[in-house]
Amino acid sequence: MTEIPQERRVVTAIPGPKSVELQARRLATVAAGVGSTLPVFTARAGGGIIEDVDGNRLIDLGSGIAVTSVGASAEAVVRRASAQLADFTHTCFMVTPYEGYVEVCEQLAELTPGDHAKKSALFNSGAEAVENAVKIARIHTKRTAVVVFDHGYHGRTNLTMALTAKNMPYKQGFGPFAPEVYRVPVAYGYRWPTGAENAGAEASAQAIDQINKQIGAENVAAIIIEPVLGEGGFIEPAKGFLPAIAQFAKDNGIVFVADEIQSGFCRTGQWFACEDEGIVPDLITTAKGIAGGLPLSAVTGRAEIMDSAHSGGLGGTYGGNPVACAGALGAIETMRELDLNGKAKRIEEVMKGRLAEMQSKLGNGDIIGDIRGRGAMIAIELVKSGTKDPDPQAAADLAKACHAEGVLVLTCGTYGNVLRFLPPLVIGEDLLNEALDVIEQAFGRI
Known part of the structure; x- marks a missing residue:
């Protein structure tokens, strides 16, 4: 090299x-x-x-x-991925599994917030991870509604377009979109009408009020948010907002999903951005920085939630590709060592x-x-x-x-x-x- x-x-x-x-x-x-x-x-x-x-x-x-x-x-990514390329490029984990996939899931269990038992499923892209998080939340809760936030971005598939706030260029002309998706306010401090100091409390109260009145908390499977909103403008929700929303989810049996696809893996100076206010999500979606440039994503979460899906209900031909898994292990090695x-x-x-x-x-x-x-x-x-x-x-x-x-x-x-x-x-x-x-x-x- x-x-x-x-x-x-x-x-x-x-x-x-x-x-x-x-x-x-x-x-x-x-x-x-x-x-x-x-x-x-x-x-x-x-x-x-x-x-x-x-x-x-x-x-x-x-x-x-x-x-x-x-x-x-990165040396460790190139070294590990090259060695894996020489051994085999693919078997499909759903056909004959391999150790690299398991190792990545072990690392995710160790690195993600919370000391509860965790399991993961691996996919190819961030959008795929978010879509699978919704599937898992729905089968776990037996509910259908999904709540997302103003300025949020979650991907380009049909469901994740529905979850994404910005129309152009992501949604324009591509509808109709997946149903049972509801959008509520986020604490955008710079643009909050009564000032950034009030944004956390006021925006969380507004969001919770809208969920209760317009959807019904008992109908909500998942609340999904980026702990730092990426495409929406690198918005840090004002302090207090995320804890209030996470607590509301916990109180109402709603799966709280942290979309850490852009903000995860040391990007914000912590392994995951939700750690800043001590948030422990039920599910966390990761991609982007996970594998040093190779296509890999994951849903990691509470074991009892992750195990809600029946055998064969999660997966995909390339999900957790062995070369990408090797790259992820090299990227994590680099993050730790440096x-x-x-x-x-x-x-x-x-x-x-x-x-x-x-x-x-x-x-x-x-x-x-x-x-x-x-x-x-x-x-x-x-x-x-x-x-x-x-x-x-x-x-x-x-x-x-x-x-x-x-x-x-x-x-x-x-x-x-x-x-x-x-x-x-x-x-x-x-x-x-x-x-x-x-x-x-x-x-x-x-």
């Missing part, structure tokens, strides 16, 4: 000529509905760098959307400090309305000067300016006005600061 120099290098326009040529081939054969944030074609990646086919090296502040937390070519929770906390310290300085320099006409997030899951919400009106154009312009200078950033948010930062947890601090320099300069150009 060749070590990629950990330095930004821009040698062509971005995208460069080879990427432009590949993009033309792509447009001829790849469906138009599959988008790309930046059409530079990757040749190799590792640490905090993506190198494209033209020889440009971009600082990676996206991690493939929080996937390559251990880097895109203390990636500690590294995520340091990334937060550096990023929030620098972003606050930028906010201060911009003065009263500040377009950075809010700086938020935890660990290496940080965001800035951009607003029109002197207001809280969302400014999606500023987010798009900032991203474009960063891309041109060799820094890959992503946007998100229900209003499209949030710049989100998801650096690999192994990124060097000098590289991170260089990326922040580019971001600061970009503010001067929009």
Whole structure:
């Protein structure tokens, strides 16, 4: 495995000529509905760098959307997955099982919150994990309704589109959607009408009131929430909100599901974001960072809930693929050995400090309305000067300016006005600061 120099290098326009040529081939054969944030074609990646086919090296502040937390070519992931590839690529765990699947489930039982007996089932994608969590909750409770939250994102399958709040681009034109899905308010502190300090108590009271009056708690199988809302804008529910909702679920026999697909596996400076307020979910869904870039997801939860499904009721041809399981064991090994929770906390310290300085320099006409997030899951919400009106154009312009200078950033948010930062947890601090320099300069150009 060749070590990629950990330095930004821009040698062509971005995208460069080879990427432009590949993009033309792509447009001829790849469906138009599959988008790309930046059409530079990757040749190799590792640490905090993506190198494209033209020889440009971009600082990676996206991690493939929080996937390559251990880097895109982590030694332990490559070593374990390569060894597994040499032994066998697939048998289907439902046909003849293998140890790697069991080992991943053992690790999940150890790492996820709570000291109760736990079991897991492995799948391929985050959406698949969420969909199976709903199946498990429904068969366990013998109820049908599912409660989700404003600004939530849970996937692109039919059921998970129904669970997802944002219409465009995820839902537009793809209905009708799965029934018995209900949406209630979330404690979005920055935009809460009576102020962030009241958001936790007021939003939880409103959500619980709506559930009781409009659905009936006795009809609810599951309440599903991201402990830090990802696509919705890296929203941290105001303090007190998650404990209140979790307690309501417990009091009413509702399965509380923490969707940790983006926020899990050291991303927020803890193994799982729900640990911040001591939340112990009944079920937790994971994917993205679990396997160092290989496709793997899981539902982990209380053994008695997980065992509610009959034999053969859960699974899938590729679920818990042996190579992906090997990758997961390598990723977890790396997270432990390098203390990636500690590294995520340091990334937060550096990023929030620098972003606050930028906010201060911009003065009263500040377009950075809010700086938020935890660990290496940080965001800035951009607003029109002197207001809280969302400014999606500023987010798009900032991203474009960063891309041109060799820094890959992503946007998100229900209003499209949030710049989100998801650096690999192994990124060097000098590289991170260089990326922040580019971001600061970009503010001067929009």
